[in-house]
Amino acid sequence: MSEIQTLHILNKSPEHPRFARCLSMAGPEDAILLIENGVLGFAAAAPGGTTAKLLALAPDLAARGMDIDSRPVETIDYDGMVELTTRAKQVISW
Amino acid sequence: MSTLIVIDQPPYGGWAGREALDMAFSLAAFDQPVSLLFCGAGVNWLRKGQEPGQIRQKSVEKNLAAAPIFGVEALLADGDDCSRYGLGAEQLLDDVTLVQADSQLFANYSHTAFAG
Amino acid sequence: MQDSTSFSFTLVITGAPYSSQAPQSALGFAVAAIRAGHRVDRVFLYGDGVHLASALASPPSDEPHWPREWSAFLEEHGVPGVACIASALRRGLVDEGEQKRYELPASNLVAPFTIAGLGEWVEGRMKSSRTVYFHGTD
Numbered sequence: 001m002s003e004i005q006t007l008h009i010l011n012k013s014p015e016h017p018r019f020a021r022c023l024s025m026a027g028p029e030d031a032i033l034l035i036e037n038g039v040l041g042f043a044a045a046a047p048g049g050t051t052a053k054l055l056a057l058a059p060d061l062a063a064r065g066m067d068i069d070s071r072p073v074e075t076i077d078y079d080g081m082v083e084l085t086t087r088a089k090q091v092i093s094w
Numbered sequence: 095m096s097t098l099i100v101i102d103q104p105p106y107g108g109w110a111g112r113e114a115l116d117m118a119f120s121l122a123a124f125d126q127p128v129s130l131l132f133c134g135a136g137v138n139w140l141r142k143g144q145e146p147g148q149i150r151q152k153s154v155e156k157n158l159a160a161a162p163i164f165g166v167e168a169l170l171a172d173g174d175d176c177s178r179y180g181l182g183a184e185q186l187l188d189d190v191t192l193v194q195a196d197s198q199l200f201a202n203y204s205h206t207a208f209a210g
Numbered sequence: 211m212q213d214s215t216s217f218s219f220t221l222v223i224t225g226a227p228y229s230s231q232a233p234q235s236a237l238g239f240a241v242a243a244i245r246a247g248h249r250v251d252r253v254f255l256y257g258d259g260v261h262l263a264s265a266l267a268s269p270p271s272d273e274p275h276w277p278r279e280w281s282a283f284l285e286e287h288g289v290p291g292v293a294c295i296a297s298a299l300r301r302g303l304v305d306e307g308e309q310k311r312y313e314l315p316a317s318n319l320v321a322p323f324t325i326a327g328l329g330e331w332v333e334g335r336m337k338s339s340r341t342v343y344f345h346g347t348d
Contacts, residue, residue, distance in 0.1 A: 093343035
């Protein structure tokens with residue numbers, strides 16, 4: 001994915017109202033990077049309700065004992081997070 | 095470079111909304127185009143007749159009424175959330191524009207931010 | 211691979227240390243930004259984030275000392291760190307100037323953080339390529 005319209009950085013758990021709102025606000029040209037408690041969105045299955053590309057921050061997955069090999073989620077580290085912010089036209093932290 | 099400041103938390107129980115308002119007013123003071131979007135429980139900022147004296151806080155109603163004078167371009171509120179919280183036209187402050195808070199709305203602004 | 215374009219970042223931290231991951235995530239990001247050859251123009255503490263500038267934080271020795279870690283980063287890379295004055299004063303984070311002005315018993319702002327108004331945030335947004343926010347969990 002080369003062009004990112006908006007990068008949404010979502011650090012809220014799936015229980016938080018902003019989780020669902022972020023997913024519904026993001027469009028197909030956007031990316032949502034789940035960090036901190038947000039990575040729990042991948043605990044059972046990839047979160048539905050969005051056409052945006054989903055990524056997760058690897059250190060936050062590891063912290064929570066979420067083995068990335070068994071989950072079909074693209075993971076990045078802080079270097080990747082920086083790169084995403086430079087590639088996106090806009091960055092919104094939820 | 096027009097900015098949307100989003101308030102999704104209600105007044106008086108927490109401070110994120112006041113801090114968002116300060117951000118919006120600061121941008122306006124520097125002649126930066128800015129609008130405020132109230133959604134979720136944040137629409138409760140827009141109810142008429144707030145009297146928080148008994149809980150030792152200042153009302154936000156006057157600040158919001160002054161927003162256009164200070165250069166905030168618009169007070170936007172999600173229509174569905176207003177309905178959910180019983181905010182009909184008579185309960186809402188003046189100068190509030192009802193909108194659908196969706197990706198189309200965000201696309202109108204080059205910057206969108208929450209205060210916390 | 212070196213980026214052909216160098217970006218500049220203003221980082222805004224609104225989550226407090228020991229109450230949220232905001233200071234840790236922001237530091238991970240900031241270090242990675244420098245590593246990639248970008249610049250961090252300034253770090254702005256807002257709301258509960260001002261607690262990151264406390265000189266009096268005393269976590270257990272086996273936990274990161276977040277104010278010191280951020281002080282070290284700011285000093286090593288010559289990045290200004292600013293705590294918003296309205297947020298800081300309310301929460302009891304004061305420098306010597308504010309201590310004198312309000313005749314307070316002490317000051318507690320850790321160097322090199324300074325106290326200033328939201329104008330610093332507005333300026334950062336205007337000058338930096340990107341402004342990235344690190345919020346708490348509420």
